Structure formats: C-alpha cells, structure tokens
Amino acid sequence: MNEVAQGALELPAAQVSLWGLFWQAHFVVKAVMIGLVVASVWVWAIVIDKTILFARTRRQMDRFEQAFWSGESLEDLYRTLSARPNHSMAALFVAAMREWKRTYEGGARSLMGLTQRIEKVMNVTIAREVERLERRLLVLATVGSAGPFIGLFGTVWGIMTSFQAIAASKSTSLAVVAPGIAEALFATAMGLVAAIPATIFYNKFANEVNKQAQRLESFADEFSAILSRQVDEKM
C-alpha cells in the first residue's frame, strides 16, 4: 500500500502517454491491463478463426448440397468424401453412408433397425459438428461479460491510488490526483476495448452456429428420409 502512494508521489510530472500510464500503475493494475490485453488478443484471434471457419463451412456446404442434389451417384460421392470429410455436412453424409454400407456389406439379415441406427449416427455427428463450430465461443462470452468488471477493478484500484496520493501529499492538486485517475480510466478503457468486440462477435457467431446447425439437421432429415425410402424398397 505504501509503495502505491510513493509511486504516485515521486512522479509529480506524470505523463499521459500510453506507456507512461502503464508504467506508473500499481502492479495490480498492471496485471489487470496485461490480462485485458491478452484477453483482447485472444478474442480477436477467435474472431478471426471463427470468421474464416464459418465462411469456409458455408461455402463447402453450398458446394456439397449442389453436388448432392445434382443427381450424382451417392456411391461416387461417398468414395470421394470418405477419405477426408472436411466439413460438417460431408461428415454427416459420410457417417450415414458408412453405417448404411456396413449393414449392407456385412450381409445383415434384417434391415429393421437400420433407419434408427442411421438417425442416431447422424444425430451424434450433428452434435459433434455443432460442438466443433461453437468451440471457444464461450471465451468470447466470458470476456464480453467479465471484461468490464475486470477493467472496473483496475479503476477502483487506481482511484485508491489517487486517494492515497492525496493523503500522502495532503494536497488535491491535479498533479497529485491525475496519475491515479488516468491509470484507473485506462484500465476501464482496456476492459471495454476487450469486451465490446467480444460481445458483438459472440452474438453474431452464436447466430451463425444456430443457422448451420439448423441446416445440418434439415439435411440429416432429408438424407434419412432418402435412406429409409431405400430401405423400404429393398425389403
């Protein structure tokens, strides 16, 4: 506590540069600032990653649906995709086809449970794919909600520093009060800088995940309908 006041005292000519604000701060405030910068970096890394991922997933889904409904043989499609299902819908298709083929090639005597099995496999695949899509979105939500509070903590600490400087110097001049206030506000500013994009992109990506999950489910329904029709024809 004592070094807080001294730190503010021995710098009567405080600087308002970013580096000065950071360097003059108490180490707690420094930790808060560093944590918020790291959080911001991480948030933006996730945002960039997710943006790329969702764009690519959407594009590949479009391409796959085009190929799927083009009348191409499902066997051929399966053969090209099974080696490396590189997106959600392909993974779904491959999982369902693998189950289908395993039943046929295994020479099963009854096709009774096949439809149910395929649906289950597809549900599991959808759940896994959705989980993959919305992974790390929770980080965005956390930073978005907790960032302002963390910044506020730094602010409170900075204000305390100001008051201790006032108490130590028995003066309320600007030079005494300003450094603590400035570093306090700087901490809050960084918290907001980290939290605002996190909240915005979390909302956007959550919506995106919902849409893609919806799309996967509707495809799964259609595909299972096709497969079940095939099963019924074979019986």
Add this chain to the structure above:
Amino acid sequence: MRAGVAISSIGHAVVLGWGLIAFAPAAFDTPPAESMPVDLVPITDLTQLQAGNKDAPKKEQAKQTGEKKEEVKRAPEEEKKPKQPEVKQAAAPPPEAKPEPKPEPKKEEPKPEPKKEATAPLPPKREAPPKPKTPPAAKTKQREFNPDQIAALLDRRQPNMARASEAPSQSGAFGASTGNAPRLTQSEIDALRAQSQACWNPPVGAADAQDLIVRVRVQFRTDGTLSADPQLVNRGSSPYFQVAAESAMRAVRRCQPYTLPAAKYEIWRDVEVTFDPRDMFGG
C-alpha cells in the same frame, strides 16, 4: 487457430504502437493557481473608539478642509494690512491683481456718488472715490497692491492644504481626553469593564434600569491599582441613581489590581468605565 492468433497479435501490436505515437508524452502542466492576497486587518483599526469627555481641554480642530481654513485665515490677514506702511499707494490701478471679489461690490456702490460730486468743482477725479467710502480700513486695503502680500497669501495656502490632508486619526476628536494612538482596543476595554463589573452588585429590582447607567472616571497607576478615587461622570434622575453610583464606585475600588496591558498604560491611565445594569441582567 494459429493464423488467428498471429493476425490478432499483429493487429494489437499495431494499434498499441499507433497509440504510443498518437498519445505522445505530454506532461501534466499544472500552473500553480493564482494565490488570492488576503490582508489580515487588526481589529484595533476598526474598534478605535474614543471616549468623549466634555470636560477635557479643547484642542485644535484640524478636521477642516483646506478651503475653509483658507478663508478663516484670510480675515485676520486683511485686518493686519492697515498696520503696514502705505508706501505704494499710487500703484493702485491694476484691478486684475486684486485677489478678492469681495471689495468690488463695495467699489461700485460708492462710485455713482462720486460721479455726481465730480460735477462739483472739487479736486481731480482721482481723489474723489476715496472720500465717500465709509470704512477707511476697507479703502486702504483696496488701494494698496503689495505683491509680497499676495505671495504670502498664496504661500499660506500650501501649509493649510497640507494640514487638512493629514490623517484625521492623528488629531484628537473634540473633547477627547487624549488624541494619540494607540488606543485600547474594543476587547481591552471589554476586559476592563468585565473586571470591574465582576465586583459590582447593582441595586437589584430598581426601576428604570436604563436610568441607572453609571459612568465612572477611573485613574490608574502602572501596577493596575487606582491612583485616585473614582469620580462620577454622569448624573441620573432616578432616586436609585445615587445607590447605583455608590455601588459602582465601590466595585471599582474593590477589584483593584486590574490586569491591563502595561504597554498601553498611557491610554488606560485615565479612562471612563460605564456600568450598565442592563449588561448585568440581560435587560
């Protein structure tokens, strides 16, 4: 994910670098606030009250303005003039040199008369005007022109003005027992009064307390004891006044060693103390 982290890190580094440049170090320049000058005025200047004393010897009044003083002074000056030798009588003609407008109406008054007389075959007209003039002192004063006298008049003006512009507090007020600063401040007078009133038992229950205000003149020695018997200054009409005055003087005698600032002994050597029953009873 690695690409995202890299891009994000680079972006933050760029933003922070821009911030370091954009928010260039600018020290808090806090010019010291202008101090407001505060004068500590001693209360003595405000509470220098002079106790008037009608019996005190009359002193010169110095509170007049320069103009008034000038006129007062001039009158005796003019009276003096006739005594001086009237050598330069003939040099009268220049009228603009005459300082006062006062003689001129006198001059015009008599003039019509001599002109009527001038028809008579008497002496030259120059001699005529002096004759009808009734006050001879005024006549001579009119005639003579003495540059030295005027210079004296003008010179007299300067000291008068200077005198009038002196600080009035230096001169004694009319009837004041002493005309010199420093004086007892209000608080010291109060202290004296409090000390003397502590021993005072005013006649309780006497009617018309405002008529029982007793003023006592007290003379002290340096050690705070009385150098003479206290004297009654005022008289009262109330039948109880004598009782109250006796009690007040008794009180002054009883409380004798007074503690007063020795440095101002000259001031409290001879003072008046007012005994007011209303102060005692809050009436």
